[in-house]
Amino acid sequence: MSKIHITEVILRDAHQSLTATRMRTEDMLPICDKLDALGFWSLECWGGATFDACVRFLKEDPWERLSKLRDALPNTKLQMLLRGQNLLGYRHYSDDVVKAFVSRVAANGMDVFRIFDALNDLRNMRLPIEAVKAANKHAQGAICYTTSPVHTIAGFVKQAQELAQMGCDSIVVKDMAGLLTPYITADLFKAIKDAVDLPLHLHSHATAGLSSMCHLKAIENGCTHLDTAISSWSGGTSHPPTESLVAALRNTDYDTGLDLVKVQEVGMYFYAVRKKYHQFESEYTGIDTRVQVNQVPGGMISNLSHQLREQNALDRINQVLDEIPKVRKDLGYPPLVTPTSQIVGTQAVLNVLTGKRYQSITNEVKRYLQGGYGKTPAEINPTLQQEAVGNQDIIEVRPADLIQPEMEHLRSEIGTLATKEEDVLTYAMFPDIGRQFLENRAAGTLVPEPLEPLPKSSGSKKAPTEFKVLLHGESYHIQVTGAGHKEQMERHFYLNVDGVPEEVIIETLSEIVLEGGTQGAVKETISSKRPKASKDGHVTTSMPGNIVDVLVSEGDTVKAGQAILIIEAMKMETEIQACIDGKISKIYVQKGESVTPQEALIEIIP
Numbered sequence: 287m288s289k290i291h292i293t294e295v296i297l298r299d300a301h302q303s304l305t306a307t308r309m310r311t312e313d314m315l316p317i318c319d320k321l322d323a324l325g326f327w328s329l330e331c332w333g334g335a336t337f338d339a340c341v342r343f344l345k346e347d348p349w350e351r352l353s354k355l356r357d358a359l360p361n362t363k364l365q366m367l368l369r370g371q372n373l374l375g376y377r378h379y380s381d382d383v384v385k386a387f388v389s390r391v392a393a394n395g396m397d398v399f400r401i402f403d404a405l406n407d408l409r410n411m412r413l414p415i416e417a418v419k420a421a422n423k424h425a426q427g428a429i430c431y432t433t434s435p436v437h438t439i440a441g442f443v444k445q446a447q448e449l450a451q452m453g454c455d456s457i458v459v460k461d462m463a464g465l466l467t468p469y470i471t472a473d474l475f476k477a478i479k480d481a482v483d484l485p486l487h488l489h490s491h492a493t494a495g496l497s498s499m500c501h502l503k504a505i506e507n508g509c510t511h512l513d514t515a516i517s518s519w520s521g522g523t524s525h526p527p528t529e530s531l532v533a534a535l536r537n538t539d540y541d542t543g544l545d546l547v548k549v550q551e552v553g554m555y556f557y558a559v560r561k562k563y564h565q566f567e568s569e570y571t572g573i574d575t576r577v578q579v580n581q582v583p584g585g586m587i588s589n590l591s592h593q594l595r596e597q598n599a600l601d602r603i604n605q606v607l608d609e610i611p612k613v614r615k616d617l618g619y620p621p622l623v624t625p626t627s628q629i630v631g632t633q634a635v636l637n638v639l640t641g642k643r644y645q646s647i648t649n650e651v652k653r654y655l656q657g658g659y660g661k662t663p664a665e666i667n668p669t670l671q672q673e674a675v676g677n678q679d680i681i682e683v684r685p686a687d688l689i690q691p692e693m694e695h696l697r698s699e700i701g702t703l704a705t706k707e708e709d710v711l712t713y714a715m716f717p718d719i720g721r722q723f724l725e726n727r728a729a730g731t732l733v734p735e736p737l738e739p740l741p742k743s744s745g746s747k748k749a750p751t752e753f754k755v756l757l758h759g760e761s762y763h764i765q766v767t768g769a770g771h772k773e774q775m776e777r778h779f780y781l782n783v784d785g786v787p788e789e790v791i792i793e794t795l796s797e798i799v800l801e802g803g804t805q806g807a808v809k810e811t812i813s814s815k816r817p818k819a820s821k822d823g824h825v826t827t828s829m830p831g832n833i834v835d836v837l838v839s840e841g842d843t844v845k846a847g848q849a850i851l852i853i854e855a856m857k858m859e860t861e862i863q864a865c866i867d868g869k870i871s872k873i874y875v876q877k878g879e880s881v882t883p884q885e886a887l888i889e890i891i892p
Contacts, residue, residue, distance in 0.1 A: 290540045291327035291511045293365060293487070294528060296556060297355070298330040300519035303491065305566040307339035310734070311351045313559045318358035320552050324544055326362055327511060328398050331355050332391075333366030335624070337374040341716060341723045345732040349394055349708040356395025363424070365398035366391065369624060371410040371686050372403075375715045376625045376650070376858075378410070378659070378685045380692040385417050387711050392421035394708070400489075402428035402460055404626040407660030408448050409684040415452050426487065427454035431461045431474075432581065434619035436664040439470075439477050446482045456485040456511070461500070462623045463583040464493035464523075472503040479508030487511035491523060491583065495573035498526045505540055516549070518557035522571035523583070529553060565738040580607045581614070586627045590635065602638055609634040609643075616670050617654060618662030629654055632829075632858040639828045639883075646828060647674050649852070649859040657681030703728060718834075718878075816874045816885040823866055824886035831855030833875050838888070842870045850888060853881065868892045 301309040314331075321329060332352050340348040356364060371378045373387050388399070399418045403410040411427065418425040427449030429442050446457050459466075459474065466474075471488075478486060488504045488511070490497040501512050514520070517527035532544045568587075577583070582590075587607075594600045610622075613634045620626040629650045637643045652674045653659065655666060658681060671680075681688065692714065697704065700713040703724040713720040726732045751766040765782040779790050819826040834852040844850060844864040851862035872889040881887055 288510055288540070290505060290531075290535055290542050292528060292531065292542055292544065293328045293330055293489075293511060293513045294321070294324075294326045294516065295330045295513050295525055296321075296516045296519055296552075298332060298334055298336055298367065299513070300515035300524045301563070302335050302339075303524040304519055304522065304568060304571060305560070305563040306568075307335045308343065308563050308566045309559070310344055311346055311354060313562065314351075315354060315358055317552060317555045318355065320548065320555075322359045322362050324548060324552070326544075328363040328365040329359060330365040330367070330400075330513070331359075332364065332396065333368055333374060333400075337712075337715060338719075341712060342719050343735050345723065345726070345734045347708075347727075348712070349390075349706075352391070352394045352396065363397040364395060365400060365426075366396050368399050368401045368414055370401055370403040370414055371684075372625065373414075373715065376628070377653075378689060379714065380689040381413055381686055382691040382693045383696070383711070383714050384413055384686075385420075386693055386707065387714075388414060388417035389421055390708055390711060392418070392423050396423065398424040398426055400426045400428055400458060400460075402430055402623070403660065404430065404623050405620055405660045405662060406430050406445060408445065408452070410660050410686070411449070412452055413686070415449075415454060419453050424455045425453065426456045426458055427452065428458045428460040428489075430621040430623050431459050431466060432463070432619070432621035433465055434614075434663065436619055439474050442474060443477045443481050446478045446484075450482050450484055454484065456487055457482060458487035458489055458511075459504075460623070461488070461490035461497075462621070463577050463581055464491040464497060465577065465581060466490050466500045467496055468499040468503045471500040472507050475504045475507040475509050485510055487513070489513040490525070492521050492526050493523050493573070493577045493583070494575045498530065501526060501531065502534075505535075516553045516556050518553050518560055522573070523568065523587075561740055562737060564740060576607065580610055581622055582607060582610055582631070583622055583627060586622065586631050590631055594635070599639065605638045606631075606634050609637050613637065616667040617651075618664040618666040620662060625650070626654075626659070628858050629659075632855060632860075636828055636860070644670060644673060646860060646863075649861060658685050660685060700724065816881075816887070819884055819886040821886075821889070823868060823871075823890035823892065825850065825862060825865055825888040825890065826885055827851075827853055827855075827862055827881055827883055827887065829853075829855040829860075830880070830882045831860075833877050833879050833881060833887075834859055835877060836873060836875065838870050838873070840870050840873055844868065844870060844890065851875070862887065864890060866890055866892060 297314055301307060337348045340346040340351060371384060373379055373384060401411050401414050406429065415425045415427065429445050449457055457478065475486060486509045488501065488509050490500050512531065513525055514528040514531050515525040517529045520527035529546060529549050532542050532546050532549055535541050536546065590606055591600060591603055594603050594606065610630055613630050614620065614622065617630060620630065622630060632648055633651050636646050636648065640646055655671045655674045656678060696714050697710050700710055700721065703721065704710045704713065709724055713724065753764055755762050755764060762783055766779060779792060781790060831853040834854045836851055838844060838850045846864050846867050848864045849861040850864050853860050853862055868890040870888060871891045875881060875887045
């Protein structure tokens with residue numbers, strides 16, 4: 287028996303799971319002195335989606351966040367999540383980019399690198415592990431836990447042994463969807479402990495309500511390090527609460543040594559902070575055992591529900607959840623973790639919304655089926671592979687072996703916008719939003735997305751629920767008795783009109799927006815300047831997203847099925863194809879613009 291060490295995830299995975307990774311550095315720094323004094327084994331504070339969110343939404347330099355946290359937490363190891371050869375992006379990077387990235391992260395103060403590959407293809411982890419060891423930092427090898435006909439405890443044990451041979455300093459079982467059950471946890475950790483002489487960690491999301499029980503079984507079978515989240519940001523798709531584990535193990539041989547009262551003080555601080563981000567709260571914050579059937583991580587469910595609500599199709603989420611396991615089987619049973627969760631989830635949404643499976647295939651699925659992400663756990667659907675890839679060669683080697691060195695080219699492309707090597711790496715991770723971030727920084731125009739004020743419990747201005755209207759000289763007494771979800775494109779309202787029950791449907795065409803809370807400062811926001819897709823030659827999209835590229839010009843002749851646009855939705859790119867043969871008569875979109883279904887993006891005339 288030995289003391290249990292805790293990795294606290296409040297500064298990364300907790301807010302990534304519950305509030306779309308929106309916590310700002312300004313809300314982390316004031317509590318760092320108390321976090322630093324508690325004695326956690328490590329604080330997870332970087333990596334995962336935090337880099338993307340900083341640049342895309344918060345308009346913060348993620349490298350500055352890391353440096354500030356390093357200065358504010360001098361006595362605590364800082365930990366990050368690294369996606370193997372994908373680093374923090376959604377594609378594989380060249381080896382020189384991987385080495386440069388790890389080197390600069392280490393130089394900026396990172397201590398522990400948790401390294402995983404979405405397919406558990408260890409070829410994609412070898413170089414990052416070597417780079418971390420070269421920087422004299424802690425390399426933690428991650429096993430992405432999942433269940434399928436081809437995933438077994440023996441297979442996970444073999445992976446742990448290979449990670450140990452690669453030089454990892456510790457092993458973590460990464461249960462990103464909350465799929466572990468208590469007795470499987472016991473068997474898994476006993477088997478790994480018997481085979482590998484390294485410290486064992488458990489990272490298990492609370493989605494299905496089983497993770498606290500899994501923690502105890504893991505402890506009893508050789509696990510000495512656990513991930514938890516401060517209670518005010520725990521549970522649901524986040525992690526088990528830190529305070530509960532501290533209390534459960536207090537005065538036992540497994541005692542964490544943490545002061546429960548002081549941990550509670552930190553919890554109260556973050557309780558207040560969470561209110562600030564209420565607009566990003568997921569609807570899926572409670573126990574959801576559906577993950578045990580469909581294996582969809584909670585954060586992925588939140589993303590799917592948001593996408594479906596935007597196109598008034600939230601009622602089809604169960605169809606999407608049913609489709610995801612089918613797509614996963616076709617793709618060879620990948621674990622559902624970034625980026626495979628986005629790859630599988632986006633394709634499932636397309637399959638449901640288009641009404642025909644694989645009528646539209648994302649570019650990432652095509653790359654995946656070609657072997658561009660690595661070796662799949664099981665054989666993939668050969669018919670689908672042929673449809674997506676055709677006669678192109680299948681990649682059998684480590685995908686990064688086919689990527690030429692990139693750093694010099696990246697430095698040249700971004701030019702003087704990069705004032706330090708870290709800026710080049712920001713551009714490498716996300717070329718479009720990275721360049722935009724650096725341009726705005728240079729111009730002094732970085733503005734974070736706005737935070738909505740908390741609704742006031744009293745004295746707030748609300749729409750009336752009972753009123754009179756004068757229409758064509760007639761007066762009607764209206765009572766609003768109910769309303770559908772406020773974010774639906776077509777919202778149902780239930781009324782009494784002069785005492786007679788009525789139901790009306792309001793389709794939003796424009797909105798009134800109050801700016802800065804100033805009464806009378808009103809502007810009208812038109813939902814779209816594009817025509818509604820109503821003709822055979824109107825090209826539209828199945829999902830809301832952003833235009834990545836326009837592949838044609840007005841006057842071009844195109845064939846039905848030819849790619850004419852590339853759209854990014856749910857961080858995945860999809861080609862939009864010409865619907866008929868003809869000539870491009872009108873292009874209504876430009877690169878970078880947001881688009882929604884039912885809009886005409888391009889018009890083709892026969």
